[in-house]
Structures are given as C-alpha cells and as structure tokens.
Amino acid sequence: MDVLEIRNLNKRFGAVHVSRNISLSVPDGQCHAVIGPNGAGKTTLIHQISGVLQPDAGEVVLAGRDITASKTWQRAQAGLGRTFQLTSVLPSFSVLENVALAAQAKSGSSFRFFRPAGREADLNEKAMRTLERLKIGDRALVPADDLSHGERRLLELAIALAGAPRLLLLDEPMAGLGRVESAMLIDILADLRRSIPMLLVEHDMDAIFQLADTVSVLVDGRIVAQGAPEDIRNDPAARAAYLGDKGQ
Amino acid sequence: MMRVDRSFLVMALIFALLLAAPFVLPLVEQTYLLSLLIKAMLLAIAAISLDLLVGHGGMVSLGHAAFVAIGAYAAAIGLESGIENILALLVLAVLVSGLFALVTGALALRTSGVYFLMITLAFGQMAYFTLTSLAPYGGDDGLTLWSMATLFGSDVVQNGGQLYLVILLTLLASWWGVHRLSNARFGRVLRAARDNPGRTEIMGFSIFRYRLTAYVIAGMIAAVSGLLTMQHAEFVSPAMAAWQRSGDLLVIVVLGGLGTRNGALLGALFLVLVEEVLGSIFHEWRLLYGPLLVLMALHAKGGLSDLLFPAHGPETTDATRANGEQI
Amino acid sequence: MSLTLFLIQCLNGLQYGTLLFLIAAGLTLVFGVMGFINLAHGVQYMVGAYLVFAFQQLTGSFVAAVILSMAAALLLGLLLEHFVFRHLYGRDHLAQVLATFGIIIFLNELAKILFGPGTLTIEPPEFLAGSVQLTEQLRYPVYRFVTILAGLIVAVLLYITVTRTRVGMLIRAGATTPDMVSALGINVQKLFMIVFGVGAMLAGFAGVIAAPIFAIEPGMGDNILIIAFVVIIIGGVGSIRGAFLGALMVGLFDTVGRTLLIEGLEVVFPPSVSNQVGPALASMLVYILMAAVLVVRPQGLLPAKGAA
Missing domain, CATH: 3.40.50.300 (P-loop containing nucleotide triphosphate hydrolases)
Structure with missing residues (x-):
C-alpha cells in the first residue's frame, strides 16, 4: 500500500x-x-x-x-512527521520537553488545564525512549538551545518520531x-x-x-x-x- | 527544585503580609493603606490574566482593560436589574466578558504580532466608546450603585464586610489557577506556540484554538477583577476601559517580569506604590513616571522578579526569551 | 436626511479622512520600514496643535506659526528618534510599546501643565475665514476645504515620493525586504531618520491643520492614534495607498455612516429603542468595518507586498 x-x-x-x-x-x-x-x-x-x-x-x-x-x-x-532544512526546535524547552510535547500532540486532548504536563510519566517515557533510540538520551535535561548542530538534527528527528x-x-x-x-x-x-x-x-x-x-x-x-x-x-x-x- | 520553592516562598510571604494587613494597619491608624492594597490586588488579578496572554502566550494585547470594564458593567447592570447574589453576577460578568473575548479574539487572532496589538487596542477602544454611549447606565459619567451585591443576603462580600479578604482569596485563586494552567498540557502548548509557532503547528497543534482559549480565559479572569472592582468602588465608569488602563496593565506585567510566577503581583504592588509615592511628592508625578517607563524599556529587560530575585529558574529563562522574541 | 446635510457630511467625512491619512501615513511608513510601533505618533499630532497655538500667540501670524510649528515638530521627532526610538528598532515590540507609552504619559502631562487641562481653540487665519456657497442651501467653510486640499496634495506628493524617487524605492524595499536594504550597503540609520522625520512632520502637520477645527486639549492625540491604527488595519500595514483608502473609508463611515445609521434606526424602530441603540451602535461602526475587513482580508485591503 x-x-x-x-x-x-x-x-x-x-x-x-x-x-x-x-x-x-x-x-x-x-x-x-x-x-x-x-x-x-x-x-x-x-x-x-x-x-x-x-x-x-x-x-x-x-x-x-x-x-x-x-x-x-x-x-x-x-x-505526517517532518524535519526542516534549517533546524526548528523549541529553544527554551528542555530536550525532553521538546519531544514530550510532540508525543502529547498524539496522546489525547491537550485542553487539560490543571495536571502538570511535566509529570505525565507516559509522555516522558515515550520521549525518553525516542531520545535513547537516537542516542541523545543523555542530553534530555539540557535546554535545546545548548545542543550542538548535529544534536539538534537528531532532536528534530526525535520530535518527528515522537508524533508516531x-x-x-x-x-x-x-x-x-x-x-x-x-x-x-x-x-x-x-x-x-x-x-x-x-x-x-x-x-x-x-x-x-x-x-x-x-x-x-x-x-x-x-x-x-x-x-x-x-x-x-x-x-x-x-x-x-x-x-x-x-x-x- | 530549590528555585521553584523560592518563588513559592516569595508568594507565601506576600500573601502572609497581605493577610496580616487588615489586622495590623488599623492598629497603627493606617487604614488608608488598606484601600491601596485593595487597588493593587485588583490590578494584580487583571495583570495575572494578562500575563497568561503576554508572558506565556506571546500575545501582546493592548485592550485588556476592556474585559475588566465589561465584567464590571455586566455585573452593575445585573445589579440594577435586580440580581443581588454575587455568584449570579459573577456568572453574568464572566459570560459576557468571555463572549466578547471569543468574538474579538477570533478576529484578532486571524493575524499575529503587531497587528494583534493594534486590533486588541481598537476593540478595547470600541468597548470604551460603547460604554460611554450607554445613556441609561450613566454614559460618560459612569454609574453610581446604591445597593451592592450580597452573598445569599450576607454582606460579607461588601465593603462593610470582608471584601478585602474576598479579594485576597480571589487573587490567590487566580494566581494558583494560572500557575497550574501554565504548567499543564495547555500551558505547554501555549508556550511552545509563543517560542516557535511554525514548529508547534507542525507537531499537530492548532495554535489558533489554544490561543483563542487562552484569550477567553484571560478575559474571564479580568472580568472577575472587574466585578470586585465594582463591588469595592460601588461605582462603574467607562474610564475603566480606557486604553491607558490597558497600558498600565501591560506596564505591570513587563515591570514584574513576563511569564514569571509572581511578576504580575509584584508589578501591581510596585505600580501602586510608585503612583502613591511620586504622587505624594508632587502632583504632576506623571512627568517622572513617563520617563521612568522609557528608561525601563531601554535598560531593564527581566522585570522586577529578575531584579529582586535574580536566580534564573526555568521560568525566568522563558521570560527572557519572550522578551527577546519578536511578538 | 436632506441632500444638503448628506453633502455636508460627505465633505466632513472627506476632511476627517484626509486628516486621518496624514497621521496614518506616517505611522504606517515608520512601522513598514523600521518595524517600529510608535504609540507616541498620536501625541506628536497633539504637539503640532499646541505648537501652532503657541506660535500664533507669539507671532500673531498663522502662516508664520504653521512654518515654525512644522520645524519644531520635526525637531521633536528627530530628538525622540535620536534619544529613544533609535535604540529600540531591533528590540521586541513590547519594549517599543512601553517606551512610547511613557512618552505619551509625559507629553500629555506636560501639555496639561503648560497650557492647562481645559480645551483651547484658535481661529483660522483671516484669509481662510468665511465659507463658500456651494448650492443654494449649502455653505461650507473655506478653511475646511483648504485642509481637504492640503491633505490631498500631501497624499499625492507622498505617493510620488514613494513610487518614483530613490528614497521611495528604498522605503518600499525596506517595507518588504529589510535585509535587502542593508545588503545594498545603504546607510540604514540615515534612511530611518529620514522616514521618521517625515512621519513626525506629517503628524505635526495634521495637528497644525486640525487645531482651528477641533478643540486643542491634552490627550487629543490618543483617540486619533487608535483610529489611525484602525485605518492601517483596514488598508494594510506599510502601504501608503492602503492608508489612503482606509483613511477615506473610516472618515466617511464615521460621519456619513453614523448619520445614516441613526436615521435608519429611527425609521425601523420606535424612538425609545433607536435612541438607546443608535449612539452605541454608531460608536462601534468603524470597528465593525475593521472587523469585516479582518474577516475578508486579514492582511488589509492594499497591503505592501510581503510586509507582515
């Protein structure tokens, strides 16, 4: 197909x-x-x-x-998941949060106003698995702004992948x-x-x-x-x- | 984690002081200060809701005072029509303001950046002129209210009762609500859309819906501030919707520090203080206030939160980013 | 509405429209070229009106007062540019809003101190006093005709400058692709100063010619600033043609439309209703126009190509 x-x-x-x-x-x-x-x-x-x-x-x-x-x-x-020619990430978010947000897009409604998103274990675990698959799991808690160019490319890919x-x-x-x-x-x-x-x-x-x-x-x-x-x-x-x- | 606790600590300290004030100030015969604190708290409630838009959402609105005024007028007109229960008036104020936010927000959010600013300014002015033309409700002069809202007949929500406490609790609730919301899924999408709208959209979020929802929520919270302002002043007037009031609110959130936990509250207290101190020194205090804003814009970037508590928590990083970001 | 009244309203609308154009043109150019949102533009209009009042008191001559006011308005604009705005071009709009809001507060207060909180009026000069007989029943003040004419002349001059001259070419390039201008090795700072000076003069000029028509008072620039924003939203940011179209539309809507609306309501509804709804609806009219444009063309009717 x-x-x-x-x-x-x-x-x-x-x-x-x-x-x-x-x-x-x-x-x-x-x-x-x-x-x-x-x-x-x-x-x-x-x-x-x-x-x-x-x-x-x-x-x-x-x-x-x-x-x-x-x-x-x-x-x-x-x-549709995509990466950009010029990398585009959320610079002030941590690497993990970048990917967790992408996962969030595909996991139920985001019109949730009370429970801290940062403590949603399933989102974080999914994000972490994706990062580890791309071998940047050790950078999870760094702000995306601090990544090297190559790492950012991988983060972009991770964001795309986390959206399943x-x-x-x-x-x-x-x-x-x-x-x-x-x-x-x-x-x-x-x-x-x-x-x-x-x-x-x-x-x-x-x-x-x-x-x-x-x-x-x-x-x-x-x-x-x-x-x-x-x-x-x-x-x-x-x-x-x-x-x-x-x-x- | 330490830093997070610290901003909670600051908040707890301010609340403790605000809570103690009505017991301590009468003893030292400074009851006048209580009305200043009420003014600051009412401003803070509106500013907290504006910060949801500007600090977290990157939507610079210059028409926010309109929601305060519409909330106040909706309640005042309800009161004049015989609705006395403050809870019913609350529902009325929140619904009317929310509806206005929904319609004007849907239009303003068809654009972004400085267009958004101009359009919110224009709709705010529309609200102002509409209120001045409400001849049955005082027109230009505003409307003095002869009977105030009650809580099931009790005067606890009136000036003669515990209005100070009610306002303090409402402030606490708004602060807590916006704090939770900004960390929840919704707030995360909102911040992402502020930092990089294109990326957020491509992740699968319709940023229009999130922004519009935030706009309506902010309008509703501002309406609560309007209702309480009416209850305190026992008077409403179109001047509440004047664009300068929207400007003041914007000054407060920028002064306090965008998107920071306590920024709106600190900013409101500071503004009332500045107005009072400068105003007591000489009558034409605006001659100093204006240039002060210019200097702030030119030199201070992180706001009061940054100045007073320079530890860079994760939120402060967000705020500096929002500052540097083109809206 | 009688035909005479209708014609007078049309002329008033045209006159208001040309005045709005003078203000909106400067605002839209400054925003289009520098990306600078100047809330103090309205207060510069107010300063123009006060200047012509003060200079007429000093010199006794309207013409001398106009010339001196224009020079002073330019000077004020350049001073503001040099000490404040220049440092904010690269900054976010929030900083620009804060700074220009501060300038408004300062200048409004200063006007109140120097000239008092009340309204001032000045008479149009003798040679422009009187009115013209248009039809048997219709007389229209000469001075208002002159302001319409002055507005139209400035519009044409501005349009020629922007479309036909080198500076205009740079302005257009700046409004659409700012990077290009600096890439061409143009002295951007000088270009910005020129644009800003022109904007300040236009606002000042609008204030000057408005002074004999409207009351001069502190804060008189604030409302007109917001209407100028409405004009820009309708016309499209950065575009002179858009500002012209938007200004005339708003001018006519606010005068002719207002009268027609109130009279229309009186026909349809009993006076008890129309007397209440009429004024409220009339004051919303130009904003409803703006909303309609936003629904149909969010980028404005005649936007400068590529501008935000």
Whole structure:
C-alpha cells in the first residue's frame, strides 16, 4: 500500500511553473528520495506536502486520506512527521520537553488545564525512549538551545518520531553535518525506514544511495527520471540534468 | 527544585503580609493603606490574566482593560436589574466578558504580532466608546450603585464586610489557577506556540484554538477583577476601559517580569506604590513616571522578579526569551 | 436626511479622512520600514496643535506659526528618534510599546501643565475665514476645504515620493525586504531618520491643520492614534495607498455612516429603542468595518507586498 501518494501536483508563481504534473508515491516500508539541482522546485514540493503552500491543482493523499486542503496541524494529526532544512526546535524547552510535547500532540486532548504536563510519566517515557533510540538520551535535561548542530538534527528527528508518524518528510537532514555525524544519521535512518516510510529530499549522494529504494529526479519543476538508485545513476536524462550539472 | 520553592516562598510571604494587613494597619491608624492594597490586588488579578496572554502566550494585547470594564458593567447592570447574589453576577460578568473575548479574539487572532496589538487596542477602544454611549447606565459619567451585591443576603462580600479578604482569596485563586494552567498540557502548548509557532503547528497543534482559549480565559479572569472592582468602588465608569488602563496593565506585567510566577503581583504592588509615592511628592508625578517607563524599556529587560530575585529558574529563562522574541 | 446635510457630511467625512491619512501615513511608513510601533505618533499630532497655538500667540501670524510649528515638530521627532526610538528598532515590540507609552504619559502631562487641562481653540487665519456657497442651501467653510486640499496634495506628493524617487524605492524595499536594504550597503540609520522625520512632520502637520477645527486639549492625540491604527488595519500595514483608502473609508463611515445609521434606526424602530441603540451602535461602526475587513482580508485591503 502507498502511504503517500502525490498526483499531478501543479503550482505556479506568476509566470514561473514551479511544479509541473508531479506524481510520486511512497509505499510502505520504503524510502523515496527526491533529488534535483537548486531551484528545481524541491522546497516548493515539500511546502505543498506539509501544507505551507496550496497546490493549484493535484492531490496529496496520506494513508488513504486526501490532505490536499488540510491545515498543517491536521496533516500532522493525520500522520505526517517532518524535519526542516534549517533546524526548528523549541529553544527554551528542555530536550525532553521538546519531544514530550510532540508525543502529547498524539496522546489525547491537550485542553487539560490543571495536571502538570511535566509529570505525565507516559509522555516522558515515550520521549525518553525516542531520545535513547537516537542516542541523545543523555542530553534530555539540557535546554535545546545548548545542543550542538548535529544534536539538534537528531532532536528534530526525535520530535518527528515522537508524533508516531505514518510518513517522515525529511528536508535535507544531512545539511551541515560532518562526515561522522552523517554516517551515524544514515545508520539511524536506515534502521527506521522499514518501520516508517520516508520521503527524503537530499543533496548527499552517499545518503541517497544507501537509503533510497526509489529516486525521483526533479528538474525545472518536472520529474525527468524515476527509478531505482542504480538505474538513476545510469539514466542519461538524470545524468545530464542533475549529476552532470553537479559536476560542473 | 530549590528555585521553584523560592518563588513559592516569595508568594507565601506576600500573601502572609497581605493577610496580616487588615489586622495590623488599623492598629497603627493606617487604614488608608488598606484601600491601596485593595487597588493593587485588583490590578494584580487583571495583570495575572494578562500575563497568561503576554508572558506565556506571546500575545501582546493592548485592550485588556476592556474585559475588566465589561465584567464590571455586566455585573452593575445585573445589579440594577435586580440580581443581588454575587455568584449570579459573577456568572453574568464572566459570560459576557468571555463572549466578547471569543468574538474579538477570533478576529484578532486571524493575524499575529503587531497587528494583534493594534486590533486588541481598537476593540478595547470600541468597548470604551460603547460604554460611554450607554445613556441609561450613566454614559460618560459612569454609574453610581446604591445597593451592592450580597452573598445569599450576607454582606460579607461588601465593603462593610470582608471584601478585602474576598479579594485576597480571589487573587490567590487566580494566581494558583494560572500557575497550574501554565504548567499543564495547555500551558505547554501555549508556550511552545509563543517560542516557535511554525514548529508547534507542525507537531499537530492548532495554535489558533489554544490561543483563542487562552484569550477567553484571560478575559474571564479580568472580568472577575472587574466585578470586585465594582463591588469595592460601588461605582462603574467607562474610564475603566480606557486604553491607558490597558497600558498600565501591560506596564505591570513587563515591570514584574513576563511569564514569571509572581511578576504580575509584584508589578501591581510596585505600580501602586510608585503612583502613591511620586504622587505624594508632587502632583504632576506623571512627568517622572513617563520617563521612568522609557528608561525601563531601554535598560531593564527581566522585570522586577529578575531584579529582586535574580536566580534564573526555568521560568525566568522563558521570560527572557519572550522578551527577546519578536511578538 | 436632506441632500444638503448628506453633502455636508460627505465633505466632513472627506476632511476627517484626509486628516486621518496624514497621521496614518506616517505611522504606517515608520512601522513598514523600521518595524517600529510608535504609540507616541498620536501625541506628536497633539504637539503640532499646541505648537501652532503657541506660535500664533507669539507671532500673531498663522502662516508664520504653521512654518515654525512644522520645524519644531520635526525637531521633536528627530530628538525622540535620536534619544529613544533609535535604540529600540531591533528590540521586541513590547519594549517599543512601553517606551512610547511613557512618552505619551509625559507629553500629555506636560501639555496639561503648560497650557492647562481645559480645551483651547484658535481661529483660522483671516484669509481662510468665511465659507463658500456651494448650492443654494449649502455653505461650507473655506478653511475646511483648504485642509481637504492640503491633505490631498500631501497624499499625492507622498505617493510620488514613494513610487518614483530613490528614497521611495528604498522605503518600499525596506517595507518588504529589510535585509535587502542593508545588503545594498545603504546607510540604514540615515534612511530611518529620514522616514521618521517625515512621519513626525506629517503628524505635526495634521495637528497644525486640525487645531482651528477641533478643540486643542491634552490627550487629543490618543483617540486619533487608535483610529489611525484602525485605518492601517483596514488598508494594510506599510502601504501608503492602503492608508489612503482606509483613511477615506473610516472618515466617511464615521460621519456619513453614523448619520445614516441613526436615521435608519429611527425609521425601523420606535424612538425609545433607536435612541438607546443608535449612539452605541454608531460608536462601534468603524470597528465593525475593521472587523469585516479582518474577516475578508486579514492582511488589509492594499497591503505592501510581503510586509507582515
């Protein structure tokens, strides 16, 4: 079954056609990567999936539910978890509280006015488990502001995971990471992808070839090639448009 | 944990002093001070509710006095229409103010930041002018009340009874309520939305709903302050809704320290004190008060709580953050 | 309502609208370019009115008083900018609100001390006294015509400055993409000073021309400041065209709409009801207009592109 299905997505900014008939799908247990040169329309695509922008035409279907017109928070409730290209966390909250809040979003009503949320054991335990899974459990009580860049990336991922997502939308998770950190994150994601399908937008080719089951090449708002990583590596159109472009 | 206990300690100390005041002050023939303390406590109740918006929610409202005034007027009009029980008037005041908060809040929260500030200011002014045009209830001049509310016929809630104590208990209840609320699930979402609305929304929270709920709660608490203000002054007037009163409330929460446990209370006591001391030195005390605010804005960032109790508890960190954050 | 009364109300609305525009334009520019929320803008309007009163007493000439007042209003604006506002541009809006609230309290009190708490009036100059016969029954004061004209001229000049000149280009760029302006290596501080000076002059000018029409009193700037905010919310932040449209709408709504509403109620309801509801509803009218705009277009009718 396809967890995410995007059908004929179209978006224009004035005369610029930034998404042209984009269709792609992410089946259960798989990682679908989107690559493309800068300005190809990757960010616009992500925005349309996460609800920052509305497409002019086309549909976004998450776990069988049409979320094209849904608000951002409704998409999250429907099971979309995402990380940002530029990390976005709650700086004054502790690491644990960041993740516990994400868990709170999926665990009953938050219109509760009396009982201290910080003492809700199930939220804290869930958050702690997620942090430990990403190996930053020892940083749980530190303010998120004090984390290193790499740790923040992991915290973002933890926030996304704590929401028990049906699909992870990862926007350049490797950006700004060193070699060691990247390798570690790739390991973590490789571990995760069988249980949580992913749509991965990334520049790091190592990451893509290690993680992706399918790759779509986006150029000028259009998907010019789609297939297994090995096929894409040898696809002339993809090479010309993207890999060649990168070589210049 | 130590720091948390400390802010509770400060609170307990202030409450002990406030509780002792009506017994001690008459002995030293300073009953005038009691009315000042009442004024400060009534301001503090309204300021505590405003701090829920500004300090915890990052919503800078410049129309909060309108809720106080609407609460007071709702109660006064109820009283004039023959409702005498203060509990019935309480329900009336809270409902009317809450309804006004629901409607204006839903409109104001379609925007954010400085727009929100301007819109709350405008709706506050609308309330002010509407009250001045209520000719049957005194119009511009306000309305003097000849009989006051009772608690099932008892005068315990009147000036001749234990109104001081009632106000003190209400203050304690508001303080406790907002304190609990800010640490509960709801308050956590509210603070998250203040720090990073985009992230909070993407976690799956409709921040509009949480903010609107907070706005309505704050309006309701302010209405309680309005009801008690009416009961104490035995008079209501549109001046209660003047935008300068909203400004004063904002000054109080900023002075006291945003989002801190005791900030609103300290700020209210301080403001009443400043007004009294400066005012007793010379009549045109506002000539000093104005520049004082300018200096505060330019130099002091953490508010009184930070100044008096500089230990950085987790809440103070929040407050400094809210200060630095663009609303 | 008779046609004559209707026309007079329209002219009054236009006159009020142009006055609101002068105030709202400065406010919206300062906010659009610097992101600075200046509550003291209204009190600067009040200062303009007091200045023209004082200078007319001193010089005996209205024209001299206008010129001197404008210069003094500019000076006050620049002093405020230099000593207070400049230090608050980068700060959060709460600090700006606190500081400008303090300035309002100070200047209102100062006006009360220097000129007394009562209202003052001045007469329009002799050469602008009298009224024009428009129709057989309709006479309208010359001075009010002149203020409408002055407001429209300033509006046109401002619009040309913002759309056609280099400074205007920077102002527009500043209102939409502030980072761009500094990236271009423009002296931002100087740009801010110019914008602020213009805003102060506009507020002062509004006060000056309003002085012979309205009563001069402490706090006279506070209400008009809030109405100017309503204008900006309706028109859209940072936009001169929006401020103009919003100002005329509010001006006409508050005069013509008010009369029409009260007369309409009298037709529909018995006097006992309409006499009570009418004034209350009339005083809510411009805010209801604002609410309606917020429902339909929360960003205002003609927002500066990209501005918050």
